[in-house]
Structures are given as C-alpha cells and as structure tokens.
Amino acid sequence: xxxxxxxxxxxxxxxxxxxxxxxxxxxxxxxxxxxxxxxxxxxxxxxxxxxxxxxxxxxxxxxxxxxxxxxxxxxxxxxxxxxxxxxxxxxxxxxxxxxxxxxxxxxxxxxxxxxxxxxxxxxxxxxxxxxxxxxxxxxxxxxxxxxxxxxxxxxxxxxxxxxxxxxxxxxxxxxxxxxxxxxxxxxxxxxxxxxxxxxxxxxxxxxxxxxxxxxxxxxxxxxxxxxxxxxxxxxxxxxxxxxxxxxxxxxxxxxxxxxxxxxxxxxxxxxxxxxxxxxxxxxxxxxxxxxxxxxxxxxxxxxxxxxxxxxxxxxxxxxxxxxxxxxxxxxxxxxxxxxxxxxxxxxxxxxxxxxxxxxx
Amino acid sequence: xxxxxxxxxxxxxxxxxxxxxxxxxxxxxxxxxxxxxxxxxxxxxxxxxxxxxxxxxxxxxxxxxxxxxxxxxxxxxxxxxxxxxxxxxxxxxxxxxxxxxxxxxxxxxxxxxxxxxxxxxxxxxxxxxxxxxxxxxxxxxxxxxxxxxxxxxxxxxxxxxxxxxxxxxxxxxxxxxxxxxxxxxxxxxxxxxxxxxxxxxxxxxxxxxxxxxxxxxxxxxxxxxxxxxxxxxxxxxxxxxxxxxxxxxxxxxxxxxxxxxxxxxx
Numbered sequence: 001x002x003x004x005x006x007x008x009x010x011x012x013x014x015x016x017x018x019x020x021x022x023x024x025x026x027x028x029x030x031x032x033x034x035x036x037x038x039x040x041x042x043x044x045x046x047x048x049x050x051x052x053x054x055x056x057x058x059x060x061x062x063x064x065x066x067x068x069x070x071x072x073x074x075x076x077x078x079x080x081x082x083x084x085x086x087x088x089x090x091x092x093x094x095x096x097x098x099x100x101x102x103x104x105x106x107x108x109x110x111x112x113x114x115x116x117x118x119x120x121x122x123x124x125x126x127x128x129x130x131x132x133x134x135x136x137x138x139x140x141x142x143x144x145x146x147x148x149x150x151x152x153x154x155x156x157x158x159x160x161x162x163x164x165x166x167x168x169x170x171x172x173x174x175x176x177x178x179x180x181x182x183x184x185x186x187x188x189x190x191x192x193x194x195x196x197x198x199x200x201x202x203x204x205x206x207x208x209x210x211x212x213x214x215x216x217x218x219x220x221x222x223x224x225x226x227x228x229x230x231x232x233x234x235x236x237x238x239x240x241x242x243x244x245x246x247x248x249x250x251x252x253x254x255x256x257x258x259x260x261x262x263x264x265x266x267x268x269x270x271x272x273x274x275x276x277x278x279x280x281x282x283x284x285x286x287x288x289x290x291x292x293x294x295x296x297x298x299x300x301x302x303x304x305x306x307x308x309x310x311x312x313x314x315x316x317x318x319x320x321x322x323x324x325x326x327x328x329x330x331x332x333x334x335x336x337x338x339x340x341x342x343x344x345x346x347x348x349x350x351x352x353x354x355x356x357x358x359x360x
Numbered sequence: 361x362x363x364x365x366x367x368x369x370x371x372x373x374x375x376x377x378x379x380x381x382x383x384x385x386x387x388x389x390x391x392x393x394x395x396x397x398x399x400x401x402x403x404x405x406x407x408x409x410x411x412x413x414x415x416x417x418x419x420x421x422x423x424x425x426x427x428x429x430x431x432x433x434x435x436x437x438x439x440x441x442x443x444x445x446x447x448x449x450x451x452x453x454x455x456x457x458x459x460x461x462x463x464x465x466x467x468x469x470x471x472x473x474x475x476x477x478x479x480x481x482x483x484x485x486x487x488x489x490x491x492x493x494x495x496x497x498x499x500x501x502x503x504x505x506x507x508x509x510x511x512x513x514x515x516x517x518x519x520x521x522x523x524x525x526x527x528x529x530x531x532x533x534x535x536x537x538x539x540x541x542x543x544x545x546x547x548x549x550x551x552x553x554x555x556x557x558x559x560x561x562x563x564x565x566x567x568x569x570x571x572x573x574x575x576x577x578x579x580x581x582x583x584x585x586x587x588x589x590x591x592x593x594x595x596x597x598x599x600x601x602x603x604x605x606x607x608x609x610x611x612x613x614x615x616x617x618x619x620x621x622x623x624x625x626x
Contacts, residue, residue, distance in 0.1 A: 226467050227475045229456075233464055236453035243415070243451035244465030245436025254475065303455035 022297050022304075025352065026312040029295075029345075033316060037323035049319075049326050068322060070205065076292075076318040077211035078273070080311070081266040083289040083296075084218050085259035087310045090293055091222070092255045093235035093302030094160060094167035098174035099263035099289060102152045103282030104182035107267035110145030111191040111277035114138065114198040124193055128186060138197035145268045146261055152178055153260020157253035171256075175286070182279040192276040202273030210269055214262070219307040231255060235302025291338065292317055295345040316341070364391045365427075366529055366560045367412070372421035374407050381407040383584045385421070389529070392558040394551070396571040399581035400606055405564045408581065409533055412562075413445045414438040426528060436465060442528030446518045446535055458502040458517055459488040462524050491524035495550045512543025519550050522559075530554060531562045536570065548574060568599040580605040588612040 037049045052065045082099045089096045112128035117135050119125065127134065152174055159170035200206070222228035230251050233241040242248050266285075271277045296313030298305025320341070324334040367389040374382040382404040389395055397405050411418040414432025423430050425441060432438040435445070452461050463484050469477040488502055497516040499509070506514055515535055522530045532551070536544040551574050554561055565571050571578060572592060580588040580602065588605040589612065590597050604610045 221476060224478055224481075225473070225476045226469065226479060229460060229464075229467060229479060230475075232455060233453040233460075236455035237451075239449070240451040240453050241464070243435050243447065245434065245439065246465050303453065 022349075022352070023306060023308045023312060025348070026295070026297050026309055026316075030312055030316050030319065033319055033323075037319065037326065040323075040327055045327060047326070049323060068326070070208075072318040072322045073208050073211075073315070074205065075321060076314045077207040078266050078270050079285050079288045079317075080211045080292065080314040081207075081214055081269065082263055082285055083292040083310050083314055084214055084307060085262035086286070086289045087293045087296070087298055087305060087307055088218065088222060088228075088231055089167075089255055089259045090290070090298050090300060091235045091302060091305050092231045092252065093238065094252070094255065095171065095290070095300070096156065096256065096259050097168065097171040097286050098152060098156060098178060099259065099266070100282040100285035100287075101175045101178035101182065102149050102260055102263040103267040103270065103285055104279055105152070105178045105185070106145045106148040106264040107271040107277040107281060108182050108185045108191055108279060109148050110141040110264075110268055111194060111271050112141075112185070113144050114141035114194040114271075115191070116193050116195050119193050126189065126192065128191055135195060138195060138201065141194075141198055142201075142268055145264045147264075149260040149262075149264020149267070150257055151260070152263070153257040154253060156260065157256030160256065161249035161252040179279075179283075185279070188279055190276050190278045194272065194275055199272055199275055202269040202271070207269050207273060210265070214265070215307055215311050222307055227251075227254065232303055235304075237303075288317070291342045294342055297345070297349055299349065300346075313345075365389070366391050366393075366425070367562075368424040369412070370422040370424070372408070372411055372423065373419045374404075374411055374416065375419045380584050382411065385581075385586050387579060387586065389560055389562065391560055392555075393577065394555055394561045394563060394575050395577045395579060396563045396565055396575035397579050397581060398565065398571060398602060398606055403581040403606075404584040405581055406533060407584070409445065409531055409562070409564065412438070413443055413531065439466075439525075439527075442525075443531065444522035444525060444527035444529070445531040445533070446515070446522065447533055452506045452514060452518060454507040455505055457505050458492075458499060458520075459484040461506060461517055462488050462491065462521050466525075487524060488520075491520050494553070495520050495522075496546075496553055497550060498546070510543070512539050512546060515539060515543065515547055516550065519547065522554075527559075529560050529562070531564075533564045534566065535563070536565070536567065544570075568602065571602075572599065578602055582606065582608055582611075585615070587615050589615075 034050060041047050041049050048065065050064055050069065052063060082103070085099065086096055113133050113136065115124055115127055115134050117124055117131060124134065156171050156174050159165060159173070160167050222231065230241065230246050233244070233246060234248060234251055238248060267282065270281060274281075292313040293305065293310045294300065294313070295316050296305065296309030296311070298309060317338070320337060321334060324331065324337075365388050367387070369385055369387045372382060372385040372387070373380075385408060397408065399405050407416075410416040412423060414435050414437050425443065430441060432441070438445070453464060456464070459481070467477075468480040468483045468487075470480045471478045485502065492499060492502070495516075497520045499513055499516060506517065509517070519532070519535065536547050539547065548570065551561065551563070555574070563571070563575060576591070576593045578588070578590045578592050579586055580590070582605070587608075588610075590602065590605070601610075605612070
C-alpha cells in the first residue's frame with residue numbers, strides 16, 4: 001500500500017505517485033530490440049548493427065555505424081511526418097485512413113507544377129501542363145501540394161464534425177476517393193523531371209531534417225499550446241470538452257486539416273526525393289503511420305500519447321527494417337515481426353494502464 | 361445579509377416533444393442562500409438545471425440573473441456570466457490533470473497566438489493550489505490525471521472549479537450520489553465553506569439528511585412542476601413533510617391546481 005499524506009489543503013504532493021513518463025517504457029523497448037539485433041548480428045553475421053566495429057572512431061558519432069544510422073532514420077522520416085499528423089488525430093479520439101492516398105494526389109498535382117521545360121536539351125517528354133507551369137519557383141508546387149492536402153483534411157474534418165459519421169468511414173471514403181483522383185490526374189501516368197530547386201527538398205538528409213523539425217514543432221504544439229490541450233481534452237472526454245466551452249467541431253476540423261497538411265508535406269518530400277510522382281505512391285503509409293503511433297504509446301481510444309512516443313515508435317520501425325536487412329533476412333519476416341510488435345505494444349500499454357489504475 | 365436576488369426564473373418551461381419535463385417554474389434565489397431542489401426521479405430537477413446553465417434551450421419562460429434577463433446559448437455563456445455547475449456526469453477529462461481540468465476551455469496563456477497560444481502552466485498550478493486551499497479540498501497530487509483518482513477526489517476537482525473562478529452562483533447536481541461516507545463528508549464541508557463565504561448555491565440532492573444539514577430552503581418538484589417551497593431554517597418542517605410533498609401526498613396551497621395535473625401531452 002502506498003501511504004498518502006494528507007496535508008491541510010491539498011498542497012501535499014506524494015512524490016512516489018509521480019509516475020515515470022510512459023515514453024520511458026518505449027525507449028526501453030527500443031533498446032531491447034536493438035540489443036536483440038546486436039546479439040543476433042554477433043551470432044549469425046559477425047557484425048554489429050549500430051556500432052562501428054572497424055575501429056574508425058572519427059567524428060562525434062565515431063562510435064556508431066553512421067551510414068546505417070542515417071539510413072535507418074531516413075527510411076522512416078517520410079512516414080514519420082505522416083505519423084505526426086496521425087498522432088494528434090488519434091489523441092483527439094479519431095483515426096485517419098486517408099494520408100497514404102493524400103500523399104498520392106497531392107504529390108501528383110504538386111509535381112505537375114514542378115516540371116522543367118527541357119530535359120537534356122530536348123523538350124520535356126511528358127509535360128502535364130504547358131510552358132506556363134514549367135520552370136517556375138519550387139514555392140509554387142509546394143503551396144499547391146499543401147493546399148491539396150489541406151483541402152482533403154478539411155473535407156475529412158467537415159464530414160466528421162458536421163455529419164457525425166465515424167472518422168473511420170469518413171477517412172476511408174477520402175482514402176478511396178483520393179487514390180482515384182491521383183490516378184485520374186494523369187490517367188495513371190507518372191509525373192517526372194522536377195526542377196532542381198524542387199528536387200533539393202528531399203535530397204540527402206533533408207527528409208530527416210524536415211521530420212525532426214516538424215516533430216519538435218508538434219511536440220511544442222501538443223504539450224504547450226491551447227490547441228494541444230484541447231486535442232487531449234476532446235479525445236479524453238468529448239462531452240466534458242463541450243461543457244467546458246471548447247468548440248468541438250471547429251477543433252476537429254483543425255486536427256484533420258493539420259493531418260492533411262502533414263500528409264502533403266510528406267508527399268512533397270517523397271516526390272522530391274524520388275524525382276517522380278506516381279499515382280500509386282503512399283499505399284499503406286497510413287497504416288505504417290498508425291502502427292508507429294500505436295507502438296509509441298498513443299491510445300486508440302484517445303486522450304493519451306505524445307510526439308516523443310511516436311518518434312520512438314518510428315525509430316523502432318527503422319531499427320526493425322534495418323535489422324532485417326542487416327541479418328540478410330527476407331522482407332516478409334520483417335512484416336510478420338512488425339505485426340507482432342504492433343499487437344504487443346497495445347497489450348503492454350493496457351497492462352500498464354491497469355497497473356497504474358490499481359496503484360492509486 | 362444582502363438580500364439581492366441572484367437568480368429568478370419566471371414560467372420556465374421545457375417540453376421534449378410531447379413530454380412536459382418542466383412546466384411554469386417560478387423560482388428565486390437570494391444572495392448567500394443555499395437552496396435544495398428535491399423531487400423524485402424524472403420530476404424535472406436536472407431539466408431545471410439544464411435550462412439555467414444553457415445546456416439546453418428552454419421552450420418558454422424567463423431567466424433573470426443578477427438583475428438582467430439572460431439567454432445562454434451554451435454552458436460556456438452561463439459560465440462566463442458566473443454560473444458554475446457541477447454536473448451529475450462529471451464534466452472532467454480523464455486523461456488530464458487537475459489544473460488542466462480546472463482551466464479547461466479558459467486556459468491561462470502566456471503569448472496570444474490564437475488557437476496556438478502558449479499555456480501558462482505555472483500560473484494555472486498556483487491558482488489551482490489556491491482554489492483547493494480555499495475550498496479545503498485535499499488532493500495528494502494535483503499533477504495526477506483524473507483517471508487515477510477516486511470518485512471523491514474527482515467530485516472535489518469538479519467542485520474546486522467553482523471556487524477557482526469565484527462564480528456568482530454554484531449549482532451542484534447530486535454531488536455525493538456516488539460517494540462513500542468520508543468522501544461525502546468532504547464534499548459537504550466544501551459546501552459549508554461556500555456558505556460561510558456567502559456564495560449562493562443550488563443543490564440537487566436525494567439525501568434528506570444532507571439537505572437538512574446544508575440548505576436554507578427546499579423547493580420540491582413533482583412531475584415537472586414546483587409543488588412546495590419550504591423554509592426549513594425558520595419553519596418547523598420535518599423530513600417526513602418533505603417526503604409527503606415529493607410523493608404527492610401533499611401540495612402547498614399556493615401551488616395547488618398546477619402541480620401534477622398533467623405531465624404528458626395526449
């Protein structure tokens with residue numbers, strides 16, 4: 001039994017009851033997974049996953065295998081950007097199935113405004129628009145892409161807030177619609193040959209820089225702003241939030257609009273990185289993003305979770321993908337293990353919650 | 361005592377389709393007065409509160425608060441005007457801590473950036489502790505989330521909201537219905553504190569002992585109508601008398617011919 005000291009007027013503070021941050025558990029899980037791969041690597045491949053075993057201790061990260069670390073983060077950063085949006089949607093008590101398709105449509109449309117007029121001295125073989133949309137500043141495709149994402153998000157939000165259909169259905173509709181729209185835009189043709197300035201957005205480690213910046217920004221937004229507080233409140237108890245005067249409908253519109261903007265951001269980075277946009281890109285991204293948030297301790301029933309958790313969830317994803325390549329195992333094992341980890345993350349979280357409730 | 365009328369309702373009526381949940385309620389509350397509203401389940405107690413607090417829109421009638429007629433579109437309007445309500449279903453967000461809940465919907469901010477204004481956590485914590493001190497609410501750790509609290513602590517948090525914002529009128533809808541003996545005592549102490557501070561209160565309760573302990577006056581509702589207005593502080597009235605009004609065995613003379621004549625439209 002925990003002894004609680006009652007003071008005169010609610011000022012006593014039982015320090016023992018101050019629970020450890022839930023993110024700590026996820027961080028430990030990350031370390032455990034890394035340790036498992038290190039062990040398997042030492043046993044079967046004779047290499048280390050994260051550490052530089054060749055003894056070139058140069059630079060501040062000399063202890064680590066920097067090349068692999070970079071790839072590890074790079075390959076999750078684009079879906080990670082989507083996961084930031086999914087995190088706040090799920091905290092608000094909703095779900096968003098549309099980001100993968102929004103990546104498709106916003107990328108296709110954005111890329112159409114990013115094409116160059118000439119490729120190797122010849123006219124662009126597959127221009128979407130005429131000369132007026134070619135060789136224009138990269139800002140134009142960025143803004144166009146973001147607007148498409150914003151529009152999709154606003155439609156999601158409006159459907160959920162005003163028709164009161166379940167978020168699952170509203171965003172499922174958007175998922176199917178936006179995928180169709182992405183195919184319709186060029187009748188299924190890919191859009192390629194972006195301008196140099198547009199290609200710079202996703203080159204090298206830029207996706208990581210964008211992901212980390214957005215993660216920091218949204219960590220601040222969720223933890224330290226009124227918007228963040230209301231997002232937790234709406235997901236925690238919608239009636240209480242309404243009684244407290246929070247404008248639920250307006251708030252939901254904002255949550256889904258921001259998720260749409262983040263999906264479009266991910267799309268722009270992805271197109272720029274791949275130097276092409278295809279109607280099929282982004283398929284299943286929403287599910288990976290949801291998986292990252294769930295592994296990161298965001299509760300699907302709403303009200304609980306954080307960006308820090310989601311970033312750790314994304315890193316767990318990255319370690320698993322890299323780890324399997326490192327162990328030279330086929331990709332399908334990877335997916336099987338991912339599925340296993342998603343379910344275990346939720347089960348563990350529920351145990352933890354029950355224990356926390358029983359303690360107090 | 362200042363006898364100014366804080367709240368007055370005239371002919372306050374609410375129909376849900378054909379159901380007459382509240383019919384022609386004339387009610388007054390003076391400053392510093394603690395009035396209990398009693399009645400059987402479905403008598404219209406909660407309906408009455410919902411009209412005053414803007415949760416629902418009345419069918420007909422007038423509400424005069426602090427001397428001027430009011431029309432609250434939503435609970436926030438009522439709250440801004442100074443009516444603080446502890447609802448039967450506690451309006452608390454389970455995953456948030458005490459200061460977050462006290463200030464939900466009216467957060468203190470450091471920089472104004474519209475919806476992205478930066479929260480002033482420190483001031484909110486300080487004012488929370490102050491409010492808890494004023495009301496005598498004991499909560500071991502205000503940073504604990506509501507989900508991890510006992511029913512009594514939750515109720516206290518809900519009540520502490522009223523003290524935080526120095527409301528002009530507090531309404532409590534069965535604040536101790538789900539509480540144990542000790543927790544009930546704690547809530548009742550908070551109510552006494554409000555009385556000592558001269559804050560007016562409307563208390564909805566089924567607990568006769570509690571009402572006689574805490575209230576100055578009892579208004580009895582039956583089938584959507586007021587059937588008795590009893591000054592239990594100054595007149596010789598027993599619990600049995602109140603029960604007879606609640607059950608319909610008696611009706612005060614001035615309410616005769618109105619109470620209980622019909623509750624459902626054909």
